[in-house]
Amino acid sequence: MNTPPTAPPATNGTTRRPTEGELEHQRAAIAALGHELRALVDATVRTSAPAEALHRVADGVRRITGQLTGRRRERAEIPAVDEFPGGTRMYSPVTGAGSPLAPPMRVTPADGGLIGRCTLGFAHEGPPGYVHGGMSAMLLDELMGRACAAAGMPGMTVSLQVRYHRPVPLETPLRVHARVTGTEGRKIFVDGSISTEGEPSTTVVTADGVFVTPDPDRTRALFPSLRGTV
Amino acid sequence: MNTPPTAPPATNGTTRRPTEGELEHQRAAIAALGHELRALVDATVRTSAPAEALHRVADGVRRITGQLTGRRRERAEIPAVDEFPGGTRMYSPVTGAGSPLAPPMRVTPADGGLIGRCTLGFAHEGPPGYVHGGMSAMLLDELMGRACAAAGMPGMTVSLQVRYHRPVPLETPLRVHARVTGTEGRKIFVDGSISTEGEPSTTVVTADGVFVTPDPDRTRALFPSLRGTV
Numbered sequence: 445m446n447t448p449p450t451a452p453p454a455t456n457g458t459t460r461r462p463t464e465g466e467l468e469h470q471r472a473a474i475a476a477l478g479h480e481l482r483a484l485v486d487a488t489v490r491t492s493a494p495a496e497a498l499h500r501v502a503d504g505v506r507r508i509t510g511q512l513t514g515r516r517r518e519r520a521e522i523p524a525v526d527e528f529p530g531g532t533r534m535y536s537p538v539t540g541a542g543s544p545l546a547p548p549m550r551v552t553p554a555d556g557g558l559i560g561r562c563t564l565g566f567a568h569e570g571p572p573g574y575v576h577g578g579m580s581a582m583l584l585d586e587l588m589g590r591a592c593a594a595a596g597m598p599g600m601t602v603s604l605q606v607r608y609h610r611p612v613p614l615e616t617p618l619r620v621h622a623r624v625t626g627t628e629g630r631k632i633f634v635d636g637s638i639s640t641e642g643e644p645s646t647t648v649v650t651a652d653g654v655f656v657t658p659d660p661d662r663t664r665a666l667f668p669s670l671r672g673t674v
Numbered sequence: 675m676n677t678p679p680t681a682p683p684a685t686n687g688t689t690r691r692p693t694e695g696e697l698e699h700q701r702a703a704i705a706a707l708g709h710e711l712r713a714l715v716d717a718t719v720r721t722s723a724p725a726e727a728l729h730r731v732a733d734g735v736r737r738i739t740g741q742l743t744g745r746r747r748e749r750a751e752i753p754a755v756d757e758f759p760g761g762t763r764m765y766s767p768v769t770g771a772g773s774p775l776a777p778p779m780r781v782t783p784a785d786g787g788l789i790g791r792c793t794l795g796f797a798h799e800g801p802p803g804y805v806h807g808g809m810s811a812m813l814l815d816e817l818m819g820r821a822c823a824a825a826g827m828p829g830m831t832v833s834l835q836v837r838y839h840r841p842v843p844l845e846t847p848l849r850v851h852a853r854v855t856g857t858e859g860r861k862i863f864v865d866g867s868i869s870t871e872g873e874p875s876t877t878v879v880t881a882d883g884v885f886v887t888p889d890p891d892r893t894r895a896l897f898p899s900l901r902g903t904v
Binding site: 495501515608 | 699700702703704706707708709710711713714715717718719720721722723724725726727728729730731732734735736737738739741742743744745746747749750751752758765766767768772773774775796797798799800801802803804806807808809811812813814815816819830831832833834835836837838841843844845896897899900
């Protein structure tokens with residue numbers, strides 16, 4: 445594998461691949477900031493603070509943003525801390541420990557597929573007290589895509605059918621399940637479901653999807669940052 | 675309509691319904707904080723700042739969260755600034771001006787349905803450079819649900835089928851469309867699509883969904899905060 449284009453500049457002005465220890469140090473800091481931002485997001489969407497207090501907090505947030513100086517990655521650039529396809533995505537809006545948007549869902553292999561565990565808060569609310577229907581689709585799409593990668597066929601979603609049997613409660617530990625059920629050429633068929641940890645045998649949302657593994661030419665065209673690695 | 679249970683306490687210790695002017699003042703402050711948090715989220719998921727800088731920023735974020743003191747709303751409690759069903763949702767993860775997670779999508783009536791406009795950033799990334807497939811489903815689920823409400827039948831998603839014709843680009847103005855195509859008792863059939871503003875006639879994602887309007891008993895059971903209003 446060539447040196448990825450996203451490696452940080454070394455002190456001598458050239459680029460070099462960071463060591464695994466440096467990457468872990470950086471990932472821990474990214475996760476720590478992600479954790480604090482998720483707490484701020486939750487406080488923000490639940491507060492009853494008056495307008496004047498919210499304006500003061502907004503000023504404070506603007507000052508903090510100003511502290512994140514330095515280069516910002518460009519569109520399609522893969523962060524040096526990430527492994528793509530099939531590995532760590534620090535800023536994934538579903539699983540990323542560094543994402544202020546992610547629950548984040550923790551993924552483990554199980555039952556011939558993958559299990560994802562998370563609890564969704566007020567920031568992910570749709571109908572009052574319940575998870576946004578689109579957020580359930582997002583958990584399923586992510587885990588079903590990861591199930592393809594875990595089965596050795598990283599793929600992109602071609603179609604996703606989601607069935608909502610009952611509302612998904614907020615602030616309740618959830619268990620998501622995804623499993624590859626078959627393949628046909630580059631197509632991968634995947635099933636998914638969501639239940640609560642309290643009643644794991646009662647599915648509240650089910651899904652089936654079709655994913656496709658792009659051929660090498662298409663992969664290079666879609667992901668120019670991967671040049672030299674595929 | 676009775677006084678909603680979410681009205682803030684007045685200075686005399688009783689609750690009263692806030693005036694429309696007070697609500698607008700509060701909504702403007704909520705939107706200002708949402709705007710600053712979205713900028714912080716974008717800076718966070720794009721920064722190349724070193725670990726030490728990220729830890730300092732995390733400390734700053736924790737201090738800010740501590741400033742959001744006072745009562746936090748409980749699960750299923752509808753914020754006083756919101757109108758449910760069918761109206762303003764300040765913290766919606768798709769349309770909410772106060773949500774750090776939302777693009778936010780701006781919704782207008784058009785073409786016998788609704789059009790939603792937004793641009794998705796790095797925080798909503800799935801495959802490098804492209805929108806997370808689940809996020810496309812989330813935009814569609816939200817707008818299709820709103821199309822039901824706009825047609826006088828607020829509903830909850832029963833099933834959603836999403837087809838991904840090509841990847842949706844990040845940092846590109848998008849146009850989402852949703853339209854009720856028919857009803858059958860309490861069921862509502864809705865079509866949806868996503869295209870870019872640059873090529874509005876080329877759909878990149880299409881969807882069809884079934885929504886259902888819960889009957890009054892079911893509505894009261896699902897949304898106890900609505901007591902007295904339905």
